Amino acid sequence: MLRNLTVVVTGALLSYVFALAGSRLAWFLIIGNVEHSDNKDALVRLMIVQTFVVIPGIAIMVGVCVGLLVQRSRWWLGGVTFLPFTVYGFIRDHPAGAEVFLLFAYLALAIAAAFIVSRFKHVRQLS
Numbered sequence: 510m511l512r513n514l515t516v517v518v519t520g521a522l523l524s525y526v527f528a529l530a531g532s533r534l535a536w537f538l539i540i541g542n543v544e545h546s547d548n549k550d551a552l553v554r555l556m557i558v559q560t561f562v563v564i565p566g567i568a569i570m571v572g573v574c575v576g577l578l579v580q581r582s583r584w585w586l587g588g589v590t591f592l593p594f595t596v597y598g599f600i601r602d603h604p605a606g607a608e609v610f611l612l613f614a615y616l617a618l619a620i621a622a623a624f625i626v627s628r629f630k631h632v633r634q635l636s
Contacts, residue, residue, distance in 0.1 A: 512578075513579055513583055513586060516575055516578045517575075517586055517589055517590050519590075520574060520575045520586075520587070520590030521592075521593045521594075523574060524568075524571045524593070525593075527567040527571065528563070528564070528567055528594065531559070531563040531567060532559060532563060535559055535563055536555060539551055539554050539555045540552070540555060560611065564611075565614075565615060565618055567615075568615040568619040568622070569618055569619070570622075571587065571590055571619055571622075572587035572588075572590075572618065572619040572620065572621065572622025572623040572626070573622050575590050575619075575623050576622060576624070576625070576626030576627040577627075577630060579627065581627050581628070581630070583627075584620075584624045584626075584627035584628070585620060585623070586623065587619045587620050587622060587623020587624070587627075588617075588620035590619065591615065591616055591619035591620075592616065595612050595615065595616050598612045
């Protein structure tokens with residue numbers, strides 16, 4: 510029980526760390542090393558990359574990490590660890606339409622990644 514709780518809290522924190530790091534990396538690669546940019550095309554590209562590459566990648570990475578660490582039957586904790594990120598998306602942006610679908614798609618990606626990894630990881634047998 511304590512191990513699963515530790516993994517869930519660590520996974521939730523990892524999702525935020527990965528989000529910040531991924532956003533900064535995308536900002537640096539697309540816009541450059543400039544704090545404030547007026548290049549609106551680059552800002553649109555940044556939002557597209559974050560929506561379709563960075564956040565899905567974060568969901569998959571967090572799901573894989575959780576799937577590797579929890580018991581095989583607790584794969585659903587991959588979605589629980591990504592749930593705070595989803596709730597934050599609802600609170601911060603007040604999403605509508607496609608954004609709601611994307612938030613739940615990210616959550617489903619985290620759950621699917623944890624499920625797949627937990628099914629294919631080898632169970633260690635004590636001899």
